[in-house]
Amino acid sequence: MQRKQVIGILVNRNSGEAYAGLKIKHDFNLIYFNPEDINWRRRTIRGLYRTKYGLHYKSMPIPLVIYNRLYPHDSETIKQLMSLRPPVQVFNQITQLDKWIIYKELVETELEPYLPRTYEYDMAGLHEALADHQQVVLKPRIGRQGAGIWRLTVKPANQLKIEHELPLPILLPYSEAMMKLLHILMIPYTMIIQEYIDLAKADGASFDIRALVQKNRCGDWEVTAITSRVAEKNHYITNIYEKILLTSQLLSEYDYPTNKILACVEDLSITAAEKLEKALGHLGEISVDIGLDQSCKPWIIEVNGKPDKLLYGELDNPDLLQKVQTTPLEYASFLGSKKRRL
Template sequence: MSRKPLIGIMVNKRSKRKRTLRLYHQYKENTPVQLFSFTPKDINWKTKRIQGGCYINGKWETKTFRFPRAVYNRCYQRKGNTIKRLEKYIGKNKCFNTITFFNKWVVYKILSKSELNTYLPKTWFYKRKRFKKLLESRKHLILKPSYGFLGRRVYLVDTNSPNEPYKIYQDTLKRPKYSCQDSASFYKKIDELVGSKKFIIQELINTTRAAGRITDVRMLLQKNQNGKWNVTNGISRIAQKDYYVTNCSHRICEADEILQTLASNNKERTALYEEMRNTSLIAGELLEKHLGLLGEIGIDMVIDENRKIKIIEVNGKLQKNLYNKGNVSFSCNDLVYKRPVQFAYFLAAAAAQKKR
């Protein structure tokens, strides 16, 4: 391509344009692209121009841009209406991460109908009668929003204690958030917590622990310069003491480090990592087939007490600040930011070749 293709990074707020672009601009290196950032509100549909920002000779400037050749969506959204509208002008499948706010129930249904079914915790769509029936037989359940974010409003329900028959925990097991002595007040509280939102019910997975703490592994799956899925790296989040969610992390480390602790030997450690890697690649293909063009996803996994891998959650918009915590340096850290730019260039180059 004689001219560097224009690549847009779409964020949800103008205050995020500068710092988001800075991260990707410093890693674009040998990828011959022009990068700029913008928000949906910056688009002028009548003139087909975008008021965005870019770095010119290391300085931030705002200016008017033509529509880009490809778009990397960094907005957190349930529907890709802006992306779909942009593609009418720049071409289909030129904007990736169409949807970044995944519906957990939809993701579960997609994966449960595949070979990955055995990797999933048993999950049900929340209905009051169903929840009550399940709780009578299982005693412990996880209740979480279909559209969750950062582990918020993830409840662990326990009805197995004789002194406090009905307990609802949030984040930590140190003490229940709510305690009820009778079923009527308990289900009234559950109704209040759920409200009009859509929730899912999950079986409680008894996981292996590191020094008594819950830990998970997030596999970062990204498209490369050839448009193919790759596992960029795996990191592990170790929960705070007595916490059952890892979003409140005590420490973040390489997945390999935590697998050395959880596995009985090096052979098992290598086997677990390879299984996580292969499972992630299959999940990426399946989800893209149903949800639209994706460029990166994070797949959170745990190892249960039977040494089996379970997929706890799939994330469409990644917290990339996880890779910049304190003095921790993760392997392939630069690829976390390089690969989206490389994949955008791949899409732009493919579009240019079609026009010839």
């Protein structure tokens, strides 16, 4: 009888991903490991081995297919793994995406009409963005889980409304001195400037749409989950959210054109995944955050290279949670099966 295939999952130390309640029903076993678990001289790893019988630590040769869940990604480790012989396939080689690079890649494609105008941050770019749009969002180029986001709005009488992580917005003169002060506050981070999209509302609260795009057991991209975060009242970003639910449920409840929007979201998200894989290297999953404006036009707000699976645990939908967890593993098994046939 042929031995079960082993899929490696490269994780951060103490990530806890191995304890996600995954049900093993497939013809593969899993081993969770981090870069410190690799013995390069012997070409082995020691990790947390998972079968249908449970978990235990085990040493074994480096698996030939590895699903990268490190965040931030470790380029050197991945480069070393891929240089081994026989070759190791690593997918999701980049998990920490740079918003400016993502924008530059996608703006040259058919997705350009669905991208908020984005500027690389500097003083000249900020003046230009405010002149073009009157309201913009500043955010770190590298994701910080919603931290470090500012909204600036040009108001009458040459005033600038500034909203950050404060209970109340600040209204200051739109002056060169104020802009220099703002620039000093941005120094710790490398930022982008994005045209602000006034998101569609549910009971007066903004909501977004997150499409999880994953490769399946046939190696094809598919959208496996579409969910929405409803922001807390008076918050302009959905990272601070009151609830999460299936987008189909939300759109139907508030009389949005559900089928039309969902079809468009799927199309945009799969196209984004295809384009980014060509630019960034081997991918197996991404999530695409989309916002509807007041006319229901979808806008790609940002793309995540390591989708947060914990969100799906908040939905009380075990079947969906199982699907989003196992689909990348089925893709890894597909890659391994191809190697066996060669």
